[in-house]
Amino acid sequence: MSIHNVTTTWKGKMQFESTNSSGETVLINAGEENGGEGAGLRPKAMMLSALxxxxxxxVASLIEKMKLEVEDFKIETSANLTEEHPKIYDQVTVEYHFYGANLNEAKLQRAVDLSVEKYCGVMEMFRKFATVEVKTFFHK
Incomplete structure (x- = not known):
């Protein structure tokens, strides 16, 4: 069993600083509409970033192992937030975008599938509370 630790410290007003065991930090802040100053990420947005x-x-590891040619790669996530408190994501869409002149679409799709179905623990956690839709796009 592995234990992960993160320390989150109040920095005043509606801002926190979260530090992992490697000493890396991220700022967390509420939006201006909720008394924050807009600096830093919102907690729910951080969940989508984690996903x-x-x-x-x-996928990046599999691209390297499969020796695939990819010029650029990005993931866009969007989620539906419920109206009632506690507001949670109930539907999430994850879009994988691959860019390059020589994309091996079959192998890239296999890399996405392996992540989604086998390796990504955060994806599995999301499935416990939301419907997750996955889309893959190839841009040549």
């Missing part, structure tokens, strides 16, 4: 980052790391 994209987890899967993206899987």
């Amino acid at each position: 994209a980052g987890c899967s993206g790391l899987d």
